[in-house]
Amino acid sequence: MPDFPPPVPQPARKDWTAHARMRLAGVLILISGVLGGGLIYWLADDPVDATAAMQGRQYTAQLERIAGTSGVLVSRFNTWLGHLWxxxxxxxxxxVIALLVAAFCFWLAGLMAVEVPEDTPTRR
Incomplete structure:
Protein backbone atom coordinates (compact mmCIF):
# COMPACT_ATOMS: atom_id res chain seq x y z
CA MET A 1 0.00 0.00 0.00
CA PRO A 2 1.39 3.44 -0.91
CA ASP A 3 2.33 5.80 1.84
CA PHE A 4 0.03 8.81 1.69
CA PRO A 5 0.84 11.90 3.71
CA PRO A 6 -1.37 12.34 6.76
CA PRO A 7 -4.31 14.69 6.26
CA VAL A 8 -3.61 18.31 7.03
CA PRO A 9 -5.85 19.57 9.82
CA GLN A 10 -8.16 22.29 8.57
CA PRO A 11 -8.85 25.36 10.66
CA ALA A 12 -12.25 25.44 12.28
CA ARG A 13 -14.79 26.97 9.94
CA LYS A 14 -16.50 29.97 11.42
CA ASP A 15 -20.23 29.63 10.93
CA TRP A 16 -21.89 33.00 10.71
CA THR A 17 -25.13 33.37 12.57
CA ALA A 18 -28.12 34.88 10.81
CA HIS A 19 -27.92 38.19 12.65
CA ALA A 20 -24.19 38.49 11.92
CA ARG A 21 -24.86 37.98 8.21
CA MET A 22 -27.63 40.57 8.34
CA ARG A 23 -25.29 43.07 10.01
CA LEU A 24 -22.65 42.36 7.39
CA ALA A 25 -25.22 42.94 4.65
CA GLY A 26 -26.17 46.24 6.29
CA VAL A 27 -22.54 47.36 6.44
CA LEU A 28 -21.94 46.41 2.80
CA ILE A 29 -25.10 48.20 1.65
CA LEU A 30 -24.18 51.27 3.66
CA ILE A 31 -20.61 51.46 2.36
CA SER A 32 -21.47 50.79 -1.27
CA GLY A 33 -24.48 53.14 -1.26
CA VAL A 34 -22.63 56.04 0.34
CA LEU A 35 -19.56 55.58 -1.88
CA GLY A 36 -21.67 55.22 -5.02
CA GLY A 37 -23.89 58.15 -4.14
CA GLY A 38 -20.90 60.31 -3.29
CA LEU A 39 -19.20 59.40 -6.55
CA ILE A 40 -22.34 60.22 -8.54
CA TYR A 41 -22.76 63.51 -6.67
CA TRP A 42 -19.14 64.44 -7.28
CA LEU A 43 -19.12 63.56 -11.00
CA ALA A 44 -22.63 64.62 -12.03
CA ASP A 45 -23.64 67.93 -13.50
CA ASP A 46 -26.85 69.70 -12.62
CA PRO A 47 -29.44 68.94 -15.31
CA VAL A 48 -30.95 71.72 -17.36
CA ASP A 49 -34.42 72.51 -16.04
CA ALA A 50 -36.69 71.96 -19.04
CA THR A 51 -39.86 71.82 -16.97
CA ALA A 52 -39.75 75.48 -15.91
CA ALA A 53 -41.84 76.48 -18.91
CA MET A 54 -44.41 73.83 -18.09
CA GLN A 55 -44.95 75.20 -14.59
CA GLY A 56 -46.14 78.61 -15.73
CA ARG A 57 -49.43 80.17 -14.71
CA GLN A 58 -51.08 79.52 -18.06
CA TYR A 59 -50.11 75.82 -18.03
CA THR A 60 -51.30 75.41 -14.45
CA ALA A 61 -54.62 77.13 -15.17
CA GLN A 62 -55.20 74.99 -18.25
CA LEU A 63 -54.27 71.80 -16.40
CA GLU A 64 -56.58 72.72 -13.53
CA ARG A 65 -59.42 73.34 -15.95
CA ILE A 66 -58.87 69.98 -17.68
CA ALA A 67 -57.89 67.69 -14.78
CA GLY A 68 -58.89 69.65 -11.69
CA THR A 69 -56.87 70.46 -8.61
CA SER A 70 -55.83 66.85 -8.17
CA GLY A 71 -54.34 66.87 -11.68
CA VAL A 72 -52.20 69.87 -10.77
CA LEU A 73 -51.02 68.18 -7.57
CA VAL A 74 -50.21 64.95 -9.42
CA SER A 75 -48.29 66.92 -12.04
CA ARG A 76 -46.23 68.69 -9.38
CA PHE A 77 -45.54 65.43 -7.58
CA ASN A 78 -44.51 63.78 -10.85
CA THR A 79 -42.12 66.65 -11.61
CA TRP A 80 -40.59 66.48 -8.12
CA LEU A 81 -40.19 62.70 -8.36
CA GLY A 82 -38.57 63.03 -11.78
CA HIS A 83 -35.98 65.46 -10.41
CA LEU A 84 -34.78 62.87 -7.88
CA TRP A 85 -33.26 60.68 -10.60
CA VAL A 96 -30.66 58.22 1.47
CA ILE A 97 -31.97 54.91 0.10
CA ALA A 98 -28.76 53.13 1.19
CA LEU A 99 -29.06 54.63 4.68
CA LEU A 100 -32.68 53.52 5.00
CA VAL A 101 -32.01 49.97 3.77
CA ALA A 102 -28.92 49.63 5.99
CA ALA A 103 -30.87 50.91 9.01
CA PHE A 104 -33.55 48.30 8.27
CA CYS A 105 -30.87 45.57 8.08
CA PHE A 106 -29.37 46.66 11.41
CA TRP A 107 -32.82 46.76 13.03
CA LEU A 108 -33.65 43.31 11.68
CA ALA A 109 -30.29 41.97 12.87
CA GLY A 110 -31.03 43.33 16.33
CA LEU A 111 -34.33 41.49 16.36
CA MET A 112 -32.68 38.29 15.17
CA ALA A 113 -30.01 38.48 17.89
CA VAL A 114 -32.53 38.38 20.74
CA GLU A 115 -32.67 34.90 22.22
CA VAL A 116 -35.97 33.68 23.56
CA PRO A 117 -35.67 31.47 26.66
CA GLU A 118 -36.92 27.95 26.15
CA ASP A 119 -39.14 28.02 29.23
CA THR A 120 -41.23 30.88 27.81
CA PRO A 121 -44.84 29.75 27.45
CA THR A 122 -46.29 29.97 23.98
CA ARG A 123 -49.79 31.14 23.18
CA ARG A 124 -52.06 28.87 21.20
Missing part, protein backbone atom coordinates in the same frame (compact mmCIF):
# COMPACT_ATOMS: atom_id res chain seq x y z
CA UNK A 86 -31.02 63.18 -12.43
CA UNK A 87 -27.73 64.93 -11.73
CA UNK A 88 -26.45 65.58 -8.24
CA UNK A 89 -29.86 64.82 -6.75
CA UNK A 90 -29.43 61.19 -7.87
CA UNK A 91 -26.35 60.86 -5.65
CA UNK A 92 -28.26 62.24 -2.67
CA UNK A 93 -31.22 59.95 -3.39
CA UNK A 94 -28.93 56.92 -3.59
CA UNK A 95 -27.29 57.80 -0.25
Missing amino acids: HGKQLGITLC
